[in-house]
Amino acid sequence: MRLSRYFLPVLKENPAEAQIVSHRLMLRAGMIKQASAGIYSWLPMGFKVLKNIENIVHEEQIRAGHIPMLMPTLQSADLWRESGRYEDYGEEMLRMSDRHGRDMLYGPTNEELITDIFRSHVGSYKDLPLTLYHIQWKFRDEIRPRFGVMRGREFYMKDGYNFDIDYDSAMHAYNRHMVSYLRSYERMGLQAIPMRADSGPIGGDDTHEFLVLADTGESEVFYDSAITDLTFGDRAVDYDDWDACKAIVDEWTTPYARTDETHDEALFNEVPEARRKSSRGIEVGQIFYFGTKYSDAMGANVVNDKGERVPVHMGSHGIGVSRLLGAIIEASHDDKGIIWPEGVTPFHCGIVNLKQGDDEADAACEALYASLTALGLEPLYDDRNERAGGKFATMDLIGLPWRITVGPRGLKNGVVELTCRRTGESEELPPEQAIEKVAKIYATL
Ligand code: ATP
Numbered sequence: 001m002r003l004s005r006y007f008l009p010v011l012k013e014n015p016a017e018a019q020i021v022s023h024r025l026m027l028r029a030g031m032i033k034q035a036s037a038g039i040y041s042w043l044p045m046g047f048k049v050l051k052n053i054e055n056i057v058h059e060e061q062i063r064a065g066h067i068p069m070l071m072p073t074l075q076s077a078d079l080w081r082e083s084g085r086y087e088d089y090g091e092e093m094l095r096m097s098d099r100h101g102r103d104m105l106y107g108p109t110n111e112e113l114i115t116d117i118f119r120s121h122v123g124s125y126k127d128l129p130l131t132l133y134h135i136q137w138k139f140r141d142e143i144r145p146r147f148g149v150m151r152g153r154e155f156y157m158k159d160g161y162n163f164d165i166d167y168d169s170a171m172h173a174y175n176r177h178m179v180s181y182l183r184s185y186e187r188m189g190l191q192a193i194p195m196r197a198d199s200g201p202i203g204g205d206d207t208h209e210f211l212v213l214a215d216t217g218e219s220e221v222f223y224d225s226a227i228t229d230l231t232f233g234d235r236a237v238d239y240d241d242w243d244a245c246k247a248i249v250d251e252w253t254t255p256y257a258r259t260d261e262t263h264d265e266a267l268f269n270e271v272p273e274a275r276r277k278s279s280r281g282i283e284v285g286q287i288f289y290f291g292t293k294y295s296d297a298m299g300a301n302v303v304n305d306k307g308e309r310v311p312v313h314m315g316s317h318g319i320g321v322s323r324l325l326g327a328i329i330e331a332s333h334d335d336k337g338i339i340w341p342e343g344v345t346p347f348h349c350g351i352v353n354l355k356q357g358d359d360e361a362d363a364a365c366e367a368l369y370a371s372l373t374a375l376g377l378e379p380l381y382d383d384r385n386e387r388a389g390g391k392f393a394t395m396d397l398i399g400l401p402w403r404i405t406v407g408p409r410g411l412k413n414g415v416v417e418l419t420c421r422r423t424g425e426s427e428e429l430p431p432e433q434a435i436e437k438v439a440k441i442y443a444t445l
């Protein structure tokens with residue numbers, strides 16, 4: 001993409017309405033525009049990152065054997081009356097009626113719809129296990145939408161639902177979700193720690209939230225710092241291997257890590273003092289086993305191998321796709337702007353032409369642009385007639401992980417400058433070597 005032809009409406013001034021850094025930077029970098037309270041338009045660069053995050057989520061869900069589909073945003077109130085949640089959900093549910101006076105709502109989540117699909121089409125244990133998911137807009141009429149996309153009213157969420165014949169099989173689905181979530185967050189350059197969470201009135205302890213540590217998080221969290229040393233890396237996972245999945249879950253759930261809702265001071269005190277940490281965290285996902293709550297209420301049952309009708313065991317599993325943009329920026333920025341992890345960056349590499357209009361500099365930039373593109377990478381070429389300082393400031397603000405700077409002086413010596421956004425370190429290299437280095441970094445993702 002050439003910046004002169006793109007739509008990147010960066011703001012020079014800090015927007016007054018933004019209280020936290022991710023909101024400020026998303027506005028300044030021209031990624032979003034508020035349409036009304038808690039509802040945003042996704043401008044081209046914000047949309048690109050949103051799609052990158054969505055793609056990672058899709059790839060990892062499909063890898064885990066979960067099946068993508070799409071359910072609508074608008075739902076009929078009837079199904080929610082069946083489950084008993086139409087009354088329970090309260091004012092967070094946006095309700096409306098159509099021209100025939102039928103009660104409708106904008107879905108805050110999809111347990112009812114998916115259970116209805118299941119009961120209409122599945123009747124035998126032979127069709128289980130089954131995990132279906134979708135990535136779709138949700139609406140919750142939050143009393144205080146704030147922090148930009150972090151607590152919106154309209155937001156983009158992955159929600160998946162498992163249907164299993166019994167508790168053990170459902171727990172394997174739970175473990176599969178935890179493993180696939182750990183992989184997903186790590187690919188986004190994030191550390192999201194699974195923390196035992198409050199399961200509310202349903203009871204049991206089969207729910208974990210995934211939290212990104214950040215001062216601006218809304219949750220108070222307590223953890224053993226040993227958990228922050230764990231990394232998933234490139235280990236291969238066989239999602240059909242129950243024991244292998246459970247071993248990974250055990251590895252991540254043995255060190256103490258809880259939100260304030262489930263925090264247990266006595267247990268926490270058993271952690272060596274130097275490793276006892278408390279901080280704030282941003283919830284970027286949650287997995288939940290809830291047994292037969294919806295299948296009982298809505299009659300979702302199957303015939304088991306003894307010919308008896310039994311309710312299916314279910315769980316639901318969510319990732320806050322749009323909230324993740326804010327969480328990633330909270331975890332990865334400096335005073336100049338965003339620092340995108342390579343896994344989600346909107347463009348792989350910036351190209352800055354220090355002397356637009358200079359034949360040699362222009363030609364060198366065009367050649368870099370063509371070579372990077374030919375390698376399947378997407379560069380953003382700042383080809384505007386602007387001063388170098390302004391171009392650097394824009395690149396730093398929008399946070400591309402790598403920048404190649406091209407100027408007449410370097411070209412005389414046959415070199416360009418390759419700069420890492422995270423460390424600020426630069427090196428002078430012949431253009432082919434700069435390209436090779438950038439390509440290599442992305443090839444390992
Ligand atoms: P919270 O406690 O932050 O209100 P929740 O527990 O009600 O969230 P879930 O129903 O678990 O949310 O939804 C799954 C994920 O969707 C959450 O982990 C979070 O990342 C994201 N999410 C929930 N509410 C919002 C919102 N208002 N804006 C943006 N993302 C949200």
Ligand code: MG
Nearest residue numbers: 209283285286
């Ligand atoms: Mg939650």
